[in-house]
Amino acid sequence: MKIDPNKPADLSAQIAAAIRDAIVSGALIVDERLPSEAELADHFHVSRPTVREALKRLAAQSLIRTQRGATGGAFVRRLSYEDAYSQQITTSTLLLSMNAIRFDTACEARYALERACAPLSAQRRSADHLATMRSEIFRQGQPGLTDEAFCASDVAFHRALVDGAGNPVLSYQLAGAVEAMQPLMNMITFTARSRTEIVGLHARIADAIEAREAAAAEAVLSELEVYTQDLGRNVMAERAQRSG
Amino acid sequence: MKIDPNKPADLSAQIAAAIRDAIVSGALIVDERLPSEAELADHFHVSRPTVREALKRLAAQSLIRTQRGATGGAFVRRLSYEDAYSQQITTSTLLLSMNAIRFDTACEARYALERACAPLSAQRRSADHLATMRSEIFRQGQPGLTDEAFCASDVAFHRALVDGAGNPVLSYQLAGAVEAMQPLMNMITFTARSRTEIVGLHARIADAIEAREAAAAEAVLSELEVYTQDLGRNVMAERAQRSG
DNA sequence: GAAATTCATTTGTCAGACATTTAAAAGTCT
DNA sequence: AGACTTTTAAATGTCTGACAAATGAATTTC
Incomplete structure (x- = not known):
């Protein structure tokens, strides 16, 4: 996963699509932890709010769940029936x-x-x-x-x-x-x-x-x-x- | 539409749910323009990033589309086949x-x-x-x-x-x-x-x-x-x- | 009157900060 | 040493403020 053409707009949608592709393709498996928001922001060269918007998009599709705290983060969610x-x-x-x-x-x-x-x-x-x-x-x-x-x-x-x-x-x-x-x-x-x-x-x-x-x-x-x-x-x- | 109990967490999810309910119930009709992000933030007593996270959730479900510019904003989207x-x-x-x-x-x-x-x-x-x-x-x-x-x-x-x-x-x-x-x-x-x-x-x-x-x-x-x-x-x- | 310009509005993005939660590490007492 | 308490660090949740970019409307100019 993880490329991001910088030309067009809507960065959060692109990032969400990149992570979604990683999930559907199996590169990210169930219960695997995604990098922290700060790390993702660094990786995609965007700010943390932009990363958060991307993660909220994925959360809306039940693709990830988030957990607060020291060992928290975003995790790939098993899509239940x-x-x-x-x-x-x-x-x-x-x-x-x-x-x-x-x-x-x-x-x-x-x-x-x-x-x-x-x-x-x-x-x-x-x-x-x-x-x-x-x-x-x-x-x-x-x-x-x-x-x-x-x-x-x-x-x-x-x-x-x-x-x-x-x-x-x-x-x-x-x-x-x-x-x-x-x-x-x-x-x-x-x-x-x-x-x-x-x-x-x-x-x-x-x-x-x-x-x-x-x-x-x-x-x-x-x-x-x-x-x-x-x-x-x-x-x-x-x-x-x-x-x- | 639009009430928001302040006790539990995850404000953006609550706001997204409130707007989503307004759409499914028919209170907001297709192509109707939502209030601007600033107005929504004011209405729900939250900050603009929080409102934006809520809107991105709705966008991920194809419930709204956004448009930039003077007459832009978020519009209720007709869910196509x-x-x-x-x-x-x-x-x-x-x-x-x-x-x-x-x-x-x-x-x-x-x-x-x-x-x-x-x-x-x-x-x-x-x-x-x-x-x-x-x-x-x-x-x-x-x-x-x-x-x-x-x-x-x-x-x-x-x-x-x-x-x-x-x-x-x-x-x-x-x-x-x-x-x-x-x-x-x-x-x-x-x-x-x-x-x-x-x-x-x-x-x-x-x-x-x-x-x-x-x-x-x-x-x-x-x-x-x-x-x-x-x-x-x-x-x-x-x-x-x-x-x- | 038509074209060009200015302007106001709105979303998109960024930077930094603080609050809250949570588990692990460190410390303390028995 | 072991159990309990405290501290700490990491992470998400939220806020403030700001600037960039797009876009239609109002204004100005020719």
């Missing part, structure tokens, strides 16, 4: 909200990905995953449940379905898709969603997963998609009529 | 390389997601997507092609297949999965991969997509997965034998 989840969710949410993604596009993507997990989940789901699905279904049937709590339970149910596939990479990829849909789903929930219908479909999904019937699970997921898409169209139409 | 792609790829790559993900886990996830796109791609692919797939297949058959170029072409082929589904959210989700697999795939390519076999399977996928036969496309993708998994097992076994 949790960190990756939250980054994915933030990115997906912003992407959807800032680019005027149509509801049907997001919905289609979400259920397509979820159907991809169904066969694996039917095959491998543990009793634990199944219990989570059942308990979330039970909660969704409680009369006093707020809309927010129902939505959260809905996410938890689908999360259990995905996690049942026993593939952390798949879970990580799906986290963004499912969670980022939440604001869009809320838009519908508070107007038109029939909880009874949803709970019934959820129960059939759980049944199929319990019976290890992959095709049935996929089919019910498709039904759920159709139902959700219909709701979306109705809400859109109503909204258009009201404003027109 | 390209930005989201590259962030996803970086995150996925690091997640895989830092957590000792098994080859079969990553491979399974990748093909499961890709199969999810197949039906949509079979239904909607344009002549353009098909032409890209065909031309990449042709390139993969050229004898003088380097291993690196073959890998890049492989990625381009699968990318065209995914993009054929015409769902940008799906394309975004898949980009990370496919590209992050590249280093792991290279591990195999340089030892055992039979290009003829791969090209043949690719051709059958393209045929199925052209004929709009979703089930056939999924089936060939499954064959490709099995072939890839076999290669992975062989490479692992050989490696184990050599070291043992």
